[in-house]
Amino acid sequence: MGFFDTIGDALGIAAPSVIEIVFICCALFGSIFFFTMMALMLVGDIFGGFIDTAFDTDMSMDSTLAFELFSIQGIAAAIMMFGLTGLFVVSATDIEVLAVFSGGIAAASSLYMVKYMMQGISNLQADGTMKHSSALGAKGQVYSRIQPGQEGEVQVAVDGSLRTLPARAKDSEELIPTGEMIEVVEVIGAILIVEKIGKQTKKEEE
């Protein structure tokens, strides 16, 4: 009894045809590859830690490599789905054309799902770069007093986080003491040009 006959018997398929052998191969090797990859991803940190300790090295699986492995995993999942769906359809309907067709659809669907998953993962990445222009119009308070014609520091919320940034008064002869409420009216490079909130309200009233 041959290898494929043994596997075919185990799956309840007697004397598998060429198409059934293709399905068995895809399901078998796709599953082995998929689950091996999954296991490697899960135990990767433990294994990496062991290697680091045993050989005094610094091995890490960076995001690019993980991303590529994940794509390979998607392909393995697609092959596995092709084989499993094909086997299911061929045993249920006995129509090989339909089995190949539905296997292909299942493979494409699983790959599409992986694509969505990958997009979801990449959307989780946050860009920590602060744009100073986002501080325009932000309100906050003086952290380190701004002396006439000199630089001080202000605390303002930029992109959802509180930051302490260098600032100058719009009126170069004005002194803004610590704790005074201010508004950012202009941004020049990395320096914020600020104005007292009370002063602005007065201007608006005039």
Place this chain on the structure above:
Amino acid sequence: MRDDDGTAEMFGGFWLLIRKFIMAFLPIWVFLIFYAANVHVIISAVIAGSSVSLVAIYEKMKIKQANEEAKESQ
């Protein structure tokens, strides 16, 4: 020098990966469909080989569509 024809931006940047997968597996899939339908092996192989051109046609269509949309928005 690599041409920047917009293929890299298709499907949120995943097209290059999808294309590789399709180019490898579409002919096999098409061949198996025709083989399972008891079509002659040579004819099945020719059709399977021709199916790769569908990927290129689809790619060109999508780029053309994207370019037209970009022109309209300007």
